[in-house]
Amino acid sequence: MPxxxxxxxxxxxxxxxxxxxxxxxxxxxxxxxxxTLDYLAEVTMSILQKLKSRNPEAGYATDFVEMxxxxxxxxxxKGIKVVANAGxxxxxxxxxxxxxxxxxxxxxxxxxAIVEGDDILxxxxxxxxxxxxxxxxxxxxxLASIRDRVTSANVYLSAFPIAEALDRGAQIxxxxxxxxxxxxxxxxxxxxxxxxxxxxxxxxxxxxxxxxECGAQCTGGNFTDWRxxxxxxxxxxxxxxxxxxxxxxxxxxxxxxxxxxxxAIAHQxxxxxxxxxxxxxxxxxxxxxxxxxxxxxxxxxxISGVRGRAPTPTYKVSISYEDGWKATGxxxxxxxxxLDKAKLCADIVWKRLAMDGYExxxxxxxxxxxxxxxxxxxxxxxxxxxxxVVLRMGVKGADRDKVDRFGMELVPLVxxxxxxxxxxxxxxxxxxxxxxxxxxxxxxxxxxTRVEVVRS
Amino acid sequence: xxxxxxxxxAAARSGDKGAGSNVGVLARSDAAYAFLKEHLxxxxxRRHMAGINAGGVRRFEADNLRLLNFxxxxxxxxxxSASLRTDAxxxxxxxxxxxxxxxxxxxxxxxxxxx
Numbered sequence: 001m002p003x004x005x006x007x008x009x010x011x012x013x014x015x016x017x018x019x020x021x022x023x024x025x026x027x028x029x030x031x032x033x034x035x036t037l038d039y040l041a042e043v044t045m046s047i048l049q050k051l052k053s054r055n056p057e058a059g060y061a062t063d064f065v066e067m068x069x070x071x072x073x074x075x076x077x078k079g080i081k082v083v084a085n086a087g088x089x090x091x092x093x094x095x096x097x098x099x100x101x102x103x104x105x106x107x108x109x110x111x112x113a114i115v116e117g118d119d120i121l122x123x124x125x126x127x128x129x130x131x132x133x134x135x136x137x138x139x140x141x142x143l144a145s146i147r148d149r150v151t152s153a154n155v156y157l158s159a160f161p162i163a164e165a166l167d168r169g170a171q172i173x174x175x176x177x178x179x180x181x182x183x184x185x186x187x188x189x190x191x192x193x194x195x196x197x198x199x200x201x202x203x204x205x206x207x208x209x210x211x212x213e214c215g216a217q218c219t220g221g222n223f224t225d226w227r228x229x230x231x232x233x234x235x236x237x238x239x240x241x242x243x244x245x246x247x248x249x250x251x252x253x254x255x256x257x258x259x260x261x262x263x264a265i266a267h268q269x270x271x272x273x274x275x276x277x278x279x280x281x282x283x284x285x286x287x288x289x290x291x292x293x294x295x296x297x298x299x300x301x302x303i304s305g306v307r308g309r310a311p312t313p314t315y316k317v318s319i320s321y322e323d324g325w326k327a328t329g330x331x332x333x334x335x336x337x338x339l340d341k342a343k344l345c346a347d348i349v350w351k352r353l354a355m356d357g358y359e360x361x362x363x364x365x366x367x368x369x370x371x372x373x374x375x376x377x378x379x380x381x382x383x384x385x386x387x388x389v390v391l392r393m394g395v396k397g398a399d400r401d402k403v404d405r406f407g408m409e410l411v412p413l414v415x416x417x418x419x420x421x422x423x424x425x426x427x428x429x430x431x432x433x434x435x436x437x438x439x440x441x442x443x444x445x446x447x448x449t450r451v452e453v454v455r456s
Numbered sequence: 457x458x459x460x461x462x463x464x465x466a467a468a469r470s471g472d473k474g475a476g477s478n479v480g481v482l483a484r485s486d487a488a489y490a491f492l493k494e495h496l497x498x499x500x501x502r503r504h505m506a507g508i509n510a511g512g513v514r515r516f517e518a519d520n521l522r523l524l525n526f527x528x529x530x531x532x533x534x535x536x537s538a539s540l541r542t543d544a545x546x547x548x549x550x551x552x553x554x555x556x557x558x559x560x561x562x563x564x565x566x567x568x569x570x571x
Contacts, residue, residue, distance in 0.1 A: 043537050138474055222547075224467035224482075224554070225571040263482065266521045267469040270480020273525050274473065276518040289518045328540055366533065366540035375548040378507015379555050394540035435537045439474070 003244060004033070007191045009184050009208070010239040013037035013084075014215030016044055016061055020070070022215055022237040027071045027080060030253035032239070033191075035075065036183040037064060037084035038213055045177060046320035046435045048088040049121065049152040059090030060174075065097045068172075072105050076171075083162060083183050087176040089119050089152060094174050095454065102456040110456045113170035115161040117449035118177040120317070120442070121153045127446060134317065134440035143440065149321040151435070155442060156316045158282040159205070160196065161449045162186025168453045177318060179281050181209025184240060192244040196283070203286035203308025204246035206279065211250055211268050211303075212238040218250065218268035220258030231257030236299075247304040249296055260299040269293075282315050282444075284308040314441040323436030325403040328394035329410045330370075332423030335387045341418040342369050342391040348417055349393060349409045358405050360395050368392040390423070396434060403431040457559040465560060465568045466492060468550030473527060475535035476511060477546025479553045481524045487567035489522040491560065501526045504556045508549065526553070 010032050012023030016039040023035055039061035052059030064086030068075075075082060087094045091114040102110050120127060124147075128134070134143035143150070154177035163186045165173045173186070185205035188194065194201045211218050218238050220229040236256025241249040252260055269288060273279075276288035290307035333342040346367045353359070368374045370390035373381065395406040407429035414421050462481070465488035470479040481496065483489035502513040511530030518525065531549060533541040543549075 222469065224463070224469075224550070228571070263467060263484075266482050266523060267467065267480070269518075269521055270469045270478070270482060270523055270525060272471045272473060273478055273480055273516075273523075274527065275516050276521075276523065276525060277516075289520055291520060293521065323538060326538070326540060368542055370542065375543050376508075376552040376555060379504065379552055392542060396534075396538065396540060433537075437474070437536045 004191060005243065007033050007188065007242045008239055009034040009036060009187050009242060010237060011036045011038065011184065011212040011215055012237050013039060014213065014217060015039070015041060016063060018215055020067055023067055024071055025256070026237050026239070026253070027074045027078070029256060032078065032080050034187045035080050035082050037067070037082070037086065038180050038183060039064060040085050040088065040177060042318050042320065042437050043435050045089060045152045045154050045318060048090070052090050057093050060088040060094035060097070061086035064094065065101060068098060069101045069104070072101060072107070076107060076110065081166065081171050081187070083173045083187060085175045085178055085183060087114060087174045089154070089176060091116055091174050091176050098172060098174065099454070099456055108456055110172065111170045111453050112172045112174065112456065113165035113168065113451055113453040115157065115165060115173065115175040115178070115449060115451055117447060118155045118157045120155055120447070121150070124150065124153055127442065130446060132442050132446065134319065134442065137439040137441065143319065143438065146321045146436070146438065149323070151320050151322060153317060153319045155447050156282055156318065157449055158182070159185035159189060160283065161451050163189035165451045165453060166190035168451065170453050180213040181206045181281065184209030184212060185283065188242050199284050199308035199310060200306060201246045202284040204248065204306035205242070206281055206284055206286045206308070207288065207291065207303060207306050208240045208242060208248050208250070210279070211265055212240055214268060214271060216258060217271065218265055219252050219260050220264055223264055223267060229259055233257060246306060247302065249300050249302045251300045260301055262293050262295050262301055265293060265301045280312065282311060284311050313444055315444050315447055317440045317442050319438035319440055321436045321438060323434040324396060324398045325400045325431040326394060326396035326434050327403045327407045327429040327431045328392065329407060329426065329429030330390050330392040330423070331410060331413060331421055333389045333391055334420035334422070338386055338389040339369060339372060341420065342389040345391050345413050345417050345421065346393060348413065352409050353406060356405070358402055360397065360406070364397045365395045366393065400431050407431070457561050458565060459557050460560050460565065461554065462556045462558055463554035464570060465564065466554065468554050470546050470548070470550035472532060472535065472545040475532060476509070476527060476529040477531045477549045479526045479528065479550050481526065481553060483522040484571070485568040486522070487564045491564045492524055493517065495558070496524060498526060500556070501553060505531065505549070505552060508552065
């Protein structure tokens with residue numbers, strides 16, 4: 001098959017909860033070769049693992065299946081391939097649900113692939129016995145200190161299994177935990193035949209993937225100069241126009257809102273950045289200081305000259321564990337004297353709880369008076385007296401009952417506090433689990449991956 | 457030298473990074489980048505953000521992006537799902553840094569179009 005000169009890879013979902021209009025409009029409003037979708041965050045894996053423990057069929061991103069149901073006819077008509085990490089902790093369950101959608105639409109012969117091997121929760125003890133310590137990358141502590149509280153453990157897999165799935169004819173590829181940029185890199189490896197030692201090319205694909213992985217955050221969303229961004233309501237989601245030599249253009253469909261310029265792209269390149277010289281992934285150590293960024297016409301930015309180095313012999317592992325309980329709740333306090341009354345309310349809550357034997361250490365509780373410059377505390381005083389204040393309170397700790405007890409003293413303020421307290425629509429705040437995050441490393445040689453392709 | 461908010465000569469993007477956050481400060485011109493690279497250090501950002509960040513601050517540079525990247529080590533009140541704060545992900549930290557006031561030479565301002 002002759003190699004395409006340009007390959008169009010879009011990202012239509014920056015996280016689980018992103019707008020369904022992203023993928024729907026990407027498919028409908030212009031040309032596309034690949035639609036990628038990112039559903040997974042660290043906390044998501046633990047939530048999905050919990051859902052799966054209650055129901056073995058669950059544990060994947062159900063949004064993906066609903067989205068696919070909506071765009072499937074157009075996706076298949078236009079020959080767009082779909083790559084999503086919607087598998088969560090149950091890629092197989094996700095594939096089953098996708099097969100049902102294909103069946104519902106009467107589509108036979110569509111190839112669906114899953115990538116497995118990232119979920120090592122059931123292998124943890126075996127890997128520990130083999131010598132893996134899973135030291136916390138931030139604190140250096142060994143996993144043994146929280147082993148009995150671990151709720152999920154997933155490896156950030158390479159993009160090569162995604163490429164393998166596409167090589168084998170898959171039109172829809174479902175993965176569990178891989179890197180976010182890998183969703184874009186995988187298709188480029190497949191299209192251009194990039195090799196595991198093509199570090200500059202793999203780095204280019206990684207940079208491209210990083211730019212688009214948060215959806216509209218590189219096309220005018222969350223942009224400092226927001227007044228200059230046209231038509232954010234109709235914001236276009238990002239598209240990478242890639243070529244075999246690693247140079248690529250980031251753009252969006254013509255006629256969509258938002259903007260793509262060097263500043264918008266630089267904004268996203270800075271997102272969640274550590275040391276820009278070393279952006280470590282499973283396939284390459286990409287150098288974010290190596291390339292040139294240039295405007296290339298309206299809503300087009302060209303990136304070239306990306307350099308990369310050999311990756312490390314380890315994969316990053318995202319482990320989550322039970323880390324106690326928390327509850328937060330809020331009430332709205334109207335003027336006059338909104339702030340004074342909100343302060344009295346907070347004081348009343350702590351006093352009533354103490355009266356009943358519940359006291360919380362300073363690091364276990366928080367009070368915020370939203371409307372008084374909470375987000376930028378200590379930087380600028382709020383201007384004047386706020387007309388309304390949202391009183392937001394929270395507690396956390398190891399004892400679930402103690403956290404729940406707090407939730408019972410917030411709403412009573414409506415009738416037993418100062419006047420003008422309202423906005424209790426959410427009801428009583430309830431304890432929710434705190435999911436601890438434990439980043440670690442594991443030897444690549446101990447993590448086999450498996451690709452399975454099934455036809456509808 | 458005129459006293460101006462950092463937002464006059466730079467944009468920013470921030471997000472969570474473990475128990476802390478990163479703030480990428482993006483200079484609006486080459487002149488602004490040269491000035492900031494010399495005059496906006498980690499200690500200034502640490503002091504400015506002390507009401508939000510309990511930890512240290514480290515600075516990294518990417519000349520090709522006119523980017524100074526600041527890592528705030530303990531800025532989320534526990535981080536991830538353990539935080540009780542409204543901004544548990546550091547989404548607003550970029551704008552917070554941009555509110556810093558700096559003495560900027562007129563020559564730098566002249567070569568940096570306002571947003």
